[in-house]
Amino acid sequence: xxxxxxxxxxxxxxxxxxxxxxxxxxxxxxxxxxxxxxxxxxxxxxxxxxxxxxxxxxxxxxxxxxxxxxxxxxxxxxxxxxxxxxxxxxxxxxxxxxxxxxxxxxxxxxxxxxxxxxxxxxxxxxxxxxxxxxxxxxxxxxxxxxxxxxxxxxxxxxxxxxxxxxxxxxxxxxxxxxxxxxxxxxxxxxxxxxxxxxxxxxxxxxxxxxxxxxxxxxxxxxxxxxxxxxxxxxxxxxxxxxxxxxxxxxxxxxxxxxxxxxxxxxxxxxxxxxxxxxxxxxxxxxxxxxxxxxxxxxxxxxxxxxxxxxxxxxxxxxxxxxxxxxxxxxxxxxxxxxxxxxxxxxxxxxxxxxxxxxxxxxxxxxxxxxxxxxxxxxxxxxxxxxxxxxxxxxxxxxxxxxxxxxxxxxxxxxxxxxxxxxxxxxxxxxxxxxxxxxxxxxxxxxxxxxxxxxxxxxxxxxxxxxxxxxxxx
Amino acid sequence: xxxxxxxxxxxxxxxxxxxxxxxxxxxxxxxxxxxxxxxxxxxxxxxxxxxxxxxxxxxxxxxxxxxxxxxxxxxxxxxxxxxxxxxxxxxxxxxxxxxxxxxxxxxxxxxxxxxxxxxxxxxxxxxxxxxxxxxxxxxxxxxxxxxxxxxxxxxxxxxxxxxxxxxxxxxxxxxxxxxxxxxxx
Numbered sequence: 001x002x003x004x005x006x007x008x009x010x011x012x013x014x015x016x017x018x019x020x021x022x023x024x025x026x027x028x029x030x031x032x033x034x035x036x037x038x039x040x041x042x043x044x045x046x047x048x049x050x051x052x053x054x055x056x057x058x059x060x061x062x063x064x065x066x067x068x069x070x071x072x073x074x075x076x077x078x079x080x081x082x083x084x085x086x087x088x089x090x091x092x093x094x095x096x097x098x099x100x101x102x103x104x105x106x107x108x109x110x111x112x113x114x115x116x117x118x119x120x121x122x123x124x125x126x127x128x129x130x131x132x133x134x135x136x137x138x139x140x141x142x143x144x145x146x147x148x149x150x151x152x153x154x155x156x157x158x159x160x161x162x163x164x165x166x167x168x169x170x171x172x173x174x175x176x177x178x179x180x181x182x183x184x185x186x187x188x189x190x191x192x193x194x195x196x197x198x199x200x201x202x203x204x205x206x207x208x209x210x211x212x213x214x215x216x217x218x219x220x221x222x223x224x225x226x227x228x229x230x231x232x233x234x235x236x237x238x239x240x241x242x243x244x245x246x247x248x249x250x251x252x253x254x255x256x257x258x259x260x261x262x263x264x265x266x267x268x269x270x271x272x273x274x275x276x277x278x279x280x281x282x283x284x285x286x287x288x289x290x291x292x293x294x295x296x297x298x299x300x301x302x303x304x305x306x307x308x309x310x311x312x313x314x315x316x317x318x319x320x321x322x323x324x325x326x327x328x329x330x331x332x333x334x335x336x337x338x339x340x341x342x343x344x345x346x347x348x349x350x351x352x353x354x355x356x357x358x359x360x361x362x363x364x365x366x367x368x369x370x371x372x373x374x375x376x377x378x379x380x381x382x383x384x385x386x387x388x389x390x391x392x393x394x395x396x397x398x399x400x401x402x403x404x405x406x407x408x409x410x411x412x413x414x415x416x417x418x419x420x421x422x423x424x425x426x427x428x429x430x431x432x433x434x435x436x437x438x439x440x441x442x443x444x445x446x447x448x449x450x451x452x453x454x455x456x457x458x459x460x461x462x463x464x465x466x467x468x469x470x471x472x473x
Numbered sequence: 474x475x476x477x478x479x480x481x482x483x484x485x486x487x488x489x490x491x492x493x494x495x496x497x498x499x500x501x502x503x504x505x506x507x508x509x510x511x512x513x514x515x516x517x518x519x520x521x522x523x524x525x526x527x528x529x530x531x532x533x534x535x536x537x538x539x540x541x542x543x544x545x546x547x548x549x550x551x552x553x554x555x556x557x558x559x560x561x562x563x564x565x566x567x568x569x570x571x572x573x574x575x576x577x578x579x580x581x582x583x584x585x586x587x588x589x590x591x592x593x594x595x596x597x598x599x600x601x602x603x604x605x606x607x608x609x610x611x612x613x614x615x616x617x618x619x620x621x622x623x624x625x626x627x628x629x630x631x632x633x634x635x636x637x638x639x640x641x642x643x644x645x646x647x648x649x650x651x652x653x654x655x656x657x658x
């Protein structure tokens with residue numbers, strides 16, 4: 001057994017120890033997870049920018065195909081094609097507020113990954129936990145393909161494929177495939193696949209669960225098999241396009257991109273695309289034959305194909321939009337799968353909020369009116385009626401409401417407000433409102449970003465591992 | 474009174490309603506009625522049935538509440554309710570949802586009663602829990618504390634690891650308050 005296998009086995013055991021109370025064994029899922037020969041094939045890379053000076057520390061780890069930005073430390077861990085984005089890390093002396101408490105940071109915040117395996121996982125640090133303002137920790141955690149750890153420190157957890165944990169500190173939890181959890185703090189929780197849970201204690205509680213038999217078609221997981229389903233196949237079919245952008249050190253610049261927009265060199269862009277001012281296209285995004293209007297953004301791992309996005313659209317991490325027209329200000333949440341067809345397109349009205357992990361998969365053309373909240377599985381008009389509500393009506397709900405498989409308790413107005421404020425924050429930090437040199441965000445700042453690559457051992461017992469490296473500005 | 478022991482107030486197991494696993498609910502209720510007819514020592518009637526395994530060990534108890542629960546149809550929403558509790562929905566919301574779901578299914582129908590009558594006792598009995606046992610030479614003080622601390626309306630009385638009787642809350646209640654009545658002003 002070489003060092004890489006020893007490392008992976010050790011991580012699996014550590015995760016299992018943490019999950020023993022849930023009686024959950026990750027070993028069967030881990031067996032097929034990483035072919036060891038892949039770990040020496042891909043280089044890792046990191047961003048160099050004046051806005052986020054690199055401060056990186058790699059120790060006894062394998063980090064093939066992974067990207068790092070900002071201040072991170074990775075120890076005894078295995079990261080495969082993962083994005084570790086520290087572009088919203090808090091700085092020394094910055095103050096954070098929580099209820100009536102204010103706290104000043106004594107040092108710069110760091111993303112600290114230890115004894116964990118993250119596979120094709122997106123880690124974004126926009127963390128919220130007032131208990132650990134200077135450290136965004138991920139330890140003893142196994143995250144599978146296309147999971148998102150978004151502002152969510154994690155200790156002893158397993159995330160199945162396409163699971164997202166958002167603004168939630170988690171300890172000793174199992175998050176099922178295609179589940180989305182935003183709940184502040186969770187521990188010792190085993191979440192079934194396809195669970196959508198947004199809970200803000202004292203304010204609101206939203207819950208929806210996909211019927212498992214229907215979700216299985218899109219993403220499935222069972223021991224000793226690699227994950228499968230439409231969502232997995234969808235990405236596999238487009239894998240080759242990503243190889244081209246990762247194989248070349250210098251790609252030709254696309255000249256039609258406005259100066260206020262940013263198109264990451266690790267994004268796939270296929271003809272014919274139109275990109276307006278203040279657009280942000282992040283790395284590992286895939287844009288084909290589509291228009292992105294002013295201030296629209298396409299975040300990491302998202303796919304936009306044969307579609308038109310009017311303006312100020314947020315396409316969150318891992319969302320997919322195919323054969324669709326999106327009105328101005330529509331929000332498409334994490335890992336959503338919006339799939340129209342060439343002859344039966346999907347039309348989404350302005351101001352709609354498509355909740356994270358929504359699947360709209362239609363055979364007949366479908367039009368969603370403006371300002372609707374949409375969740376769950378929608379395959380036709382009848383399912384749209386069951387799994388959507390006008391935002392105005394949602395805002396009037398108190399104290400509770402249920403519709404189809406959705407349950408809501410609390411103040412609907414606060415729920416809508418929380419979503420709208422979050423969307424506004426995303427547009428602001430992404431530079432959607434940049435004008436006259438003001439309100440610059442990622443779309444403008446990312447233009448000052450260059451990249452460096454680092455390589456693993458190619459031979460011997462350390463094959464696939466990376467040397468210990470410290471990178472400072 | 475302070476010298477009372479559990480064994481002074483317990484009902485010996487031989488006088489209690491007892492059935493074996495595999496007995497249908499309707500048969501268990503008949504056994505209870507018969508035990509009630511025979512038992513004349515106290516005005517408080519037996520309200521529970523003990524369930525024995527094939528080796529004669531007590532493996533469960535059926536209270537009136539448990540028997541009524543057996544009448545409830547297998548609500549398919551029970552799992553859903555449990556899940557919403559797990560995901561922090563309030564008691565008020567859960568109760569509202571239960572009422573909504575229950576109103577869609579009637580309990581007192583001929584077919585539901587027939588179905589419940591044939592249910593085996595092990596399907597709805599309550600297994601004894603660690604706090605449910607009391608030794609027969611324990612003081613009544615200890616037994617009272619045990620009854621008030623837990624959810625049990627009776628305790629299983631043991632002697633040399635064997636269950637020899639039942640200490641009913643009604644008998645403890647009667648003994649304590651009878652003593653109170655006799656106090657001089």
